Amino acid sequence: MKLAFLASHGGSAARHLVGACQRGELDATPVALVSNNSRSPALAWAREAGLAVAHLSSAKYPDPDDLDAAILGVLVGAGADTLVLSGYMREIGPRVLAHFAGRLVNIHPSLLPRHGGRGMYGDRVHESVLASGDAESGATVHLVTAGIDEGPILAQARVPVLPGDDLTSLKARVQATEGDLMLRAVRSLA
Known part of the structure; x- marks a missing residue:
């Protein structure tokens, strides 16, 4: 398995998977x-880890089709066969979706299908869970399809929503499950 990543910020899931590969816990490159x-910290640590890196954005490619083609070009050029979204805050273009169909995964900080869809990301998800009064939350790894957070679920981790939880405490509990959950889901694709 040849892994590639799309990240907008720190890329914690990507970092976890790269570390698992380096430790021999995931048979992938x-x-x-x-x-x-x-300014994504993910670019710096990925470069240090020896990955090919590229900054590709709508500022460089205002036409979404051109951006989609540029992203696909980098990924194919690197030999990637599996694509992991690691906090990537943009929709995936149709070329990338088609090329990596069935091999494109994302992690979402809730138990999908609850608290998913357009506009549901980051702290908004945890705020929605708390406002709904749900007894549990968690994280979901799913295959990416054209619909936002609608692809088939590969794995979920559940955590309780405790009395007195706030955004910070719930978020920390969910994030603590995400690295190993993503590792388990990517292993299932191998």
Whole structure:
């Protein structure tokens, strides 16, 4: 398996998977990371880890079709066969979706299908869970399809929503499950 990543910020899931590869816990080779954010810390650590890196954004490619083609070009050029979204805050273009169909995964900080869809990302998800009064939350790794957060679920981790939880405590509990959950889901694709 040749792994590539799309990240907008720190890329914690990508970092966890690269570390698992380096420790021999995942039989895969990390090959590339693309970010839409030139200041993304993920670009720096991925470069240090020996991955091909690229900053590709709508500022460089105002036409979404051109951006989609550029991203696909980098990923294919690096030899990637599996693509992992690691906090990537943009929709995936149709060329990338088609090329990596069935091999494109994302992690979402809730138990999908609850608290998913357009506009549901980051702290908004945890706020929605707390406002709904749900007894549990968690994280979901799913295959990416054209619909936002609608692809088939590969794995979920559940955590309780405790009395007195706030955004910070719930978010920390969910994030603590995400790295190993993503590792388990990517292993299932191998």
